[in-house]
Amino acid sequence: MGSQIFSAILVIIVGVGGCVAYFWGANKLLDLAFPSRGVAGRAAIDNLRRQGIVRPWLFVGPALLILTVYLIYPVVDTLRLSFMDRAGQNFVGLANYQWAVGDREFRTSILNNFLWLAVVPAACTFLGLIIAVLTDKIWWGNIAKSLVFMPLAISFVGASVIWKFIYEYRAEGQTQIGILNAFIQYLGGTPQVWISIPFWNNFFLMVILIWIQTGFAMVILSSALRGIPEETIEAAVIDGANPFQIFWRIMVPQIWGTIAVVWTTITILVLKVFDIVLTMTNGQWNSQVLANLMFDWMFRGGGDFGRGAAIAVVIMLAVVPIMIWNIRQATRESGEGH
Amino acid sequence: MAHVVLTDLVKTYGTFKAVNNVSLRVEDGEFVALVGPSGCGKTTTLNLVAGLVPLTSGDITIGDRIVNDIDPKDRDIAMVFQNYALYPQKSVYKNLAFPLQMRKLPRDEIDLKVKEAARVLDMTHLLERKPRELSGGQQQRVALGRALVRDPAVFLMDEPLSNLDAKLRVQMRSEIKRFHQDLKATIIYVTHDQLEAVTMADKMAVMNGGFLQQYDSPATVFANPVNMFVASFIGSPAMSLVPLEVSTNNGDTALSGTEGWSMALSPLNARKVQNSTSKKVVLGARHSTIKLHKHVIAGGIPAKVYTVEPTGDVTFVQALLSGATVNISVPPTVSVAPDETVWLEFDQQRIHLFDGETEMALSAA
Numbered sequence: 140m141g142s143q144i145f146s147a148i149l150v151i152i153v154g155v156g157g158c159v160a161y162f163w164g165a166n167k168l169l170d171l172a173f174p175s176r177g178v179a180g181r182a183a184i185d186n187l188r189r190q191g192i193v194r195p196w197l198f199v200g201p202a203l204l205i206l207t208v209y210l211i212y213p214v215v216d217t218l219r220l221s222f223m224d225r226a227g228q229n230f231v232g233l234a235n236y237q238w239a240v241g242d243r244e245f246r247t248s249i250l251n252n253f254l255w256l257a258v259v260p261a262a263c264t265f266l267g268l269i270i271a272v273l274t275d276k277i278w279w280g281n282i283a284k285s286l287v288f289m290p291l292a293i294s295f296v297g298a299s300v301i302w303k304f305i306y307e308y309r310a311e312g313q314t315q316i317g318i319l320n321a322f323i324q325y326l327g328g329t330p331q332v333w334i335s336i337p338f339w340n341n342f343f344l345m346v347i348l349i350w351i352q353t354g355f356a357m358v359i360l361s362s363a364l365r366g367i368p369e370e371t372i373e374a375a376v377i378d379g380a381n382p383f384q385i386f387w388r389i390m391v392p393q394i395w396g397t398i399a400v401v402w403t404t405i406t407i408l409v410l411k412v413f414d415i416v417l418t419m420t421n422g423q424w425n426s427q428v429l430a431n432l433m434f435d436w437m438f439r440g441g442g443d444f445g446r447g448a449a450i451a452v453v454i455m456l457a458v459v460p461i462m463i464w465n466i467r468q469a470t471r472e473s474g475e476g477h
Numbered sequence: 478m479a480h481v482v483l484t485d486l487v488k489t490y491g492t493f494k495a496v497n498n499v500s501l502r503v504e505d506g507e508f509v510a511l512v513g514p515s516g517c518g519k520t521t522t523l524n525l526v527a528g529l530v531p532l533t534s535g536d537i538t539i540g541d542r543i544v545n546d547i548d549p550k551d552r553d554i555a556m557v558f559q560n561y562a563l564y565p566q567k568s569v570y571k572n573l574a575f576p577l578q579m580r581k582l583p584r585d586e587i588d589l590k591v592k593e594a595a596r597v598l599d600m601t602h603l604l605e606r607k608p609r610e611l612s613g614g615q616q617q618r619v620a621l622g623r624a625l626v627r628d629p630a631v632f633l634m635d636e637p638l639s640n641l642d643a644k645l646r647v648q649m650r651s652e653i654k655r656f657h658q659d660l661k662a663t664i665i666y667v668t669h670d671q672l673e674a675v676t677m678a679d680k681m682a683v684m685n686g687g688f689l690q691q692y693d694s695p696a697t698v699f700a701n702p703v704n705m706f707v708a709s710f711i712g713s714p715a716m717s718l719v720p721l722e723v724s725t726n727n728g729d730t731a732l733s734g735t736e737g738w739s740m741a742l743s744p745l746n747a748r749k750v751q752n753s754t755s756k757k758v759v760l761g762a763r764h765s766t767i768k769l770h771k772h773v774i775a776g777g778i779p780a781k782v783y784t785v786e787p788t789g790d791v792t793f794v795q796a797l798l799s800g801a802t803v804n805i806s807v808p809p810t811v812s813v814a815p816d817e818t819v820w821l822e823f824d825q826q827r828i829h830l831f832d833g834e835t836e837m838a839l840s841a842a
Contacts, residue, residue: 368560368562370558370559370560370561370562371562371563371564371565373527373529373556373558373562374556374558374562374564374623375564375575376529376549376550377527377528377529377549377550377554377555377556377576378550378575378576378579378623378627379550379576379579379580380550380575380579384579388575389564392564392565392566392567393564393565393566395566
């Protein structure tokens with residue numbers, strides 16, 4: 140334990156120190172290569188200009204290199220693998236994709252992913268917005284917000300474990316330790332194995348992600364609401380709008396851009412949803428999703444790199460357009476700010 | 478249109494009294510400016526009339542109704558805000574239509590009113606634009622339009638020109654004045670710029686520290702300020718205020734400065750000074766009422782020139798007198814240099830005298 144902490148601290152010091160040393164050293168070297176002081180006017184200006192051209196590349200260089208190795212190369216290689224057989228050695232054309240289209244589990248996953256897409260981003264954004272508005276003007280608003288925000292600090296796996304206990308099932312007659320079943324038993328109902336009820340179990344899993352992500356939506360939207368000029372609301376009051384109309388017709392349109400960013404950010408997250416399904420059901424009882432299916436084929440029983448890669452490519456193709464739109468929207472948002 | 482009566486308005490925030498027993502009457506069709514430095518309570522007063530902040534005590538009457546507990550939307554008022562407060566996502570047309578939609582007017586009537594307002598304010602060509610595509614002056618005109626379509630009993634304007642650049646401000650000033658003349662509208666207008674108040678308003682209410690200091694026509698406020706605050710706030714450059722001591726000169730009441738000179742007073746002014754409760758009297762004089770002489774004259778008071786500011790039309794000379802700075806305007810042909818001694822002649826008909834302790838104007842009665 141002690142040595143682990145020690146090595147962790149050492150890594151941090153070496154890592155951060157190394158970065159600082161690189162940027163400082165690289166800048167120093169640049170100054171040496173193209174001196175701007177102690178040389179005649181004309182040459183100094185030329186050297187300053189050359190420094191200006193080289194410096195951004197020196198500073199961005201390491202990041203570009205890491206991005207290439209860890210992001211671009213894997214994307215390209217995944218694409219390549221998706222056209223290869225299970226060992227990744229022989230070219231098989233579109234066979235993996237053909238298999239996917241015909242595969243029952245793949246189709247269930249696609250369907251489930253659509254279900255997640257339809258429910259989770261909408262629920263998170265809506266709940267986040269409502270909580271942000273309701274907590275804005277009350278004294279305990281910040282306490283409430285902290286509580287709603289807290290799940291965001293829990294890992295998906297951790298959150299899933301918590302909810303596993305909430306959905307926990309014990310045979311009828313035994314003491315229920317899951318709060319949901321305990322509650323239902325208290326009301327005189329029959330305990331259920333919630334996560335094994337096909338179709339509906341999808342929603343029980345979605346609740347976990349909504350629980351986690353509502354805090355995110357709330358924080359972003361809350362700050363957007365604060366940015367609405369008070370005078371537009373006063374003007375609407377005088378113009379005769381009631382609180383409901385002020386909210387929907389004056390406030391929401393003004394933060395529409397932020398709502399879109401929150402919505403799409405969560406959408407991207409949902410497309411990649413994996414941990415929750417893995418922890419809760421591992422895709423059983425018709426709750427499979429694409430990311431978990433990919434993991435199954437790639438590393439688990441499947442061991443088929445071709446099919447795993449093909450599923451990965453499908454996920455990527457779904458995420459990219461939303462990602463582009465999201466980034467554009469976010470840039471426009473920040474561009475419009477003062 | 479309607480008259481507005483404020484009776485003993487009080488607004489407190491905790492122990493702080495933002496508005497302190499303000500009473501005034503705005504006649505039907507009158508343009509009244511609430512003017513004063515920041516934090517004087519003028520905007521709070523306007524917000525009280527609008528109903529945006531709750532009243533602590535007092536009465537607000539609009540027309541023949543007491544509106545203390547009536548919602549802003551039912552007070553029959555329209556407000557123009559400092560930052561225009563246009564709805565940024567709505568087109569100009571929809572901005573103008575919004576208050577009418579909220580009143581559930583039929584669509585064709587809304588259309589008629591919006592187009593009429595746009596025509597009056599000469600912005601028909603802007604109707605489809607979004608606020609961010611408009612210049613400051615155009616945005617301000619849309620804000621006026623949104624108030625206009627409502628056809629309210631009273632227009633409330635909260636520093637509507639302070640976000641515009643100087644040139645546009647002068648132009649919009651005359652547009653708002655014209656707007657008032659054409660519509661015979663009752664307008665309550667808040668500004669910190671005394672020049673706006675003087676040029677536009679029928680009456681001005683000068684406020685300071687939550688109290689109403691003086692409420693009268695700009696000409697009266699300018700000619701007869703009731704106290705030193707009003708005297709120094711209205712007029713540009715500000716009225717010079719020189720603290721002096723009451724003295725006697727051959728048995729006549731006179732005023733003397735720290736430099737040892739003494740100033741003879743007209744019988745009326747002498748009577749005013751005799752009414753003063755304290756031995757300290759403050760002499761007030763506007764720059765244009767003081768004559769500057771380069772040579773000794775009888776009754777002239779010597780002063781040392783501090784700075785000279787030529788502005789083209791007229792040159793302002795600041796001179797030091799009895800520990801205060803006196804502003805004098807002279808024709809640009811007069812040449813004076815800093816540190817030169819000059820002789821000042823005060824017009825006994827046009828000087829103002831204030832009690833040095835209460836700061837109130839002295840009266841002869």
